[in-house]
Amino acid sequence: MKQNQSEQNHLKQILPFLLLSAILLGGCTNKSNNTTTDSNESLPEEKNIVETVILQQQDFTREIVSNGKLSAFQRAELYFGVPGFIEEINVKNGQRVKKGAALANLKNEDYRFSLRKAEFAKEKAEIDKLDILMGMGYKKGETNITADHEQIADIRSGYNQAKIQYDEAAEKLKQTYLKAPFAGTVAGIKQRTFEKADLSKPFCTLINSTRFFIRFPLLETEISRVKTGQKVSVTPIAGAKPTIGTITEIDPQIDENGLVWLKAEVKNPGDYMEGMNVKVSIKKAIQGQLIVPKQAVVLRQNREVLFRYTKGTAYWTYINILDENENQYAVRAADGATLELGDTVIVSNNLNLAHESVVEIK
Numbered sequence: 001m002k003q004n005q006s007e008q009n010h011l012k013q014i015l016p017f018l019l020l021s022a023i024l025l026g027g028c029t030n031k032s033n034n035t036t037t038d039s040n041e042s043l044p045e046e047k048n049i050v051e052t053v054i055l056q057q058q059d060f061t062r063e064i065v066s067n068g069k070l071s072a073f074q075r076a077e078l079y080f081g082v083p084g085f086i087e088e089i090n091v092k093n094g095q096r097v098k099k100g101a102a103l104a105n106l107k108n109e110d111y112r113f114s115l116r117k118a119e120f121a122k123e124k125a126e127i128d129k130l131d132i133l134m135g136m137g138y139k140k141g142e143t144n145i146t147a148d149h150e151q152i153a154d155i156r157s158g159y160n161q162a163k164i165q166y167d168e169a170a171e172k173l174k175q176t177y178l179k180a181p182f183a184g185t186v187a188g189i190k191q192r193t194f195e196k197a198d199l200s201k202p203f204c205t206l207i208n209s210t211r212f213f214i215r216f217p218l219l220e221t222e223i224s225r226v227k228t229g230q231k232v233s234v235t236p237i238a239g240a241k242p243t244i245g246t247i248t249e250i251d252p253q254i255d256e257n258g259l260v261w262l263k264a265e266v267k268n269p270g271d272y273m274e275g276m277n278v279k280v281s282i283k284k285a286i287q288g289q290l291i292v293p294k295q296a297v298v299l300r301q302n303r304e305v306l307f308r309y310t311k312g313t314a315y316w317t318y319i320n321i322l323d324e325n326e327n328q329y330a331v332r333a334a335d336g337a338t339l340e341l342g343d344t345v346i347v348s349n350n351l352n353l354a355h356e357s358v359v360e361i362k
Contacts, residue, residue: 048359051348052309053293057341060289063325064225064282068216070236072274073265074182074208080106080197081175089193091186091204101180103204106197108176111169118169121162128157184208187274207274212266214245216280217259226250226262226282233281234266240276243269247282286323289330290339296347297321297329306331307346307353308339314346314357 084106091103130140132153138145145153154160188205191198214234218226228247235242245266254260264280266272296306297319304321307314318334333339346359353359 048314048353048357049349049362050307050309050314050346050353050359051362052344053296053347055290055292055339055341055343055345057288058291060286060291060323060328060330061325062225062284062286062323062330064218064222065326066216066218066280066282067237068214068264068278068280070212070214070266070272070274070276070278072184072207072209073211073213074184074206075274076181076206077188077202078103078178078181078204078206079202080104080178080199082106082111082172083197083199084108084111084176085196086191086193089189089191091189093187093189093204095186097180097184097186097206099180099183103178103180103186105178106176108173111173111176115166115169115173118162118166122159122166125157125159125162129153129159132156178203180206182206182208209268209272209274212268212272212274213248214264214266214278214280215261216264217261220254220258220260223250223260225284230282232264233283234264235279235281236272237277237279240271241269243267245280281326283325286330289322290332290341291328291330292345293347294324294327294329296345296350297331298350303334304331306339307350309344309346309359309361312358312360314350314353314355314359316353316355 087105087107089104091097091101097103133142133145133149134140136149136153138149184206185208186204187207188202190201191203197203226247228250230247232245232247233242234245243266245264247262248265249263251261292306297304298306300316304319305316306319307316309315317339318337319331319339320334321329321331323330331339346353348362
């Protein structure tokens with residue numbers, strides 16, 4: 001009797017655990033069935049939506065691009081020629097001036113006194129020279145003096161030396177004034193009035209910004225495509241107005257980097273500045289080419305291909321690139337491939353296309 005009662009008690013203890021295990025096993029089985037059902041559901045196929053162009057034969061603009069800097073056609077650093085303190089500055093940076101305009105001057109009282117003394121010494125030497133000539137038998141104002149007699153009179157009177165000293169004093173006084181040697185724009189003024197002029201540094205730089213030249217490099221493989229007199233497009237990187245220039249020089253040597261240096265001249269359209277970085281583009285039209293946008297060409301197996309569209313299907317076609325510019329390629333079909341006028345070429349969403357992919361035109 002006791003044994004039966006013990007077995008009943010044991011069943012009562014394990015029964016809850018058996019029920020819980022059954023519930024958990026049933027839940028796992030349902031979840032597994034749901035997962036299987038979900039994995040069997042097919043995802044909707046993603047469509048390949050593309051854009052196309054019709055292949056045409058047209059003129060291709062071959063383009064060679066380089067970079068350079070604008071340098072003013074006329075540029076001069078201006079120095080005071082004699083020491084002294086700056087008395088006046090008549091211009092400021094960025095100001096346009098005419099040829100001969102007074103830019104600045106030094107205090108020059110000492111130079112004026114030196115000129116006056118030299119002038120008096122010269123006048124005295126002229127009188128002494130006249131006395132010597134009259135002693136030789138010449139009259140005052142006489143012009144037919146022999147060269148030998150005049151040379152003797154110049155030396156004895158000290159006239160030659162007095163004249164040189166006068167010319168030197170006049171030149172020093174002149175150098176206390178700084179004038180514009182040509183019309184241009186003033187730049188680089190750093191010195192101020194009442195300061196002692198620093199003769200080791202330019203007082204200012206004068207820039208004639210009506211015209212600029214550009215020095216730029218090309219690869220030695222490109223030099224055969226250009227010549228002097230050829231037009232170039234000039235576009236400042238800073239966004240200023242583009243313009244047209246002309247190649248004026250081609251250096252007939254290749255540097256250690258395999259580059260040939262050219263020089264082009266360009267007129268200032270209004271807002272160009274010294275040292276501005278520019279893009280130089282040399283263009284030439286080649287007739288009768290098959291042209292596609294650059295985005296139409298992709299790489300497959302390390303070769304250039306483009307996709308032709310025919311009745312909802314993309315067919316890849318191996319090509320050879322004949323030339324390129326900033327936005328386009330001139331192409332032709334590679335050996336064994338076909339590419340003809342009037343073909344429809346895919347130009348977008350082509351990076352992941354395979355041969356005979358199903359596509360839809362946007």
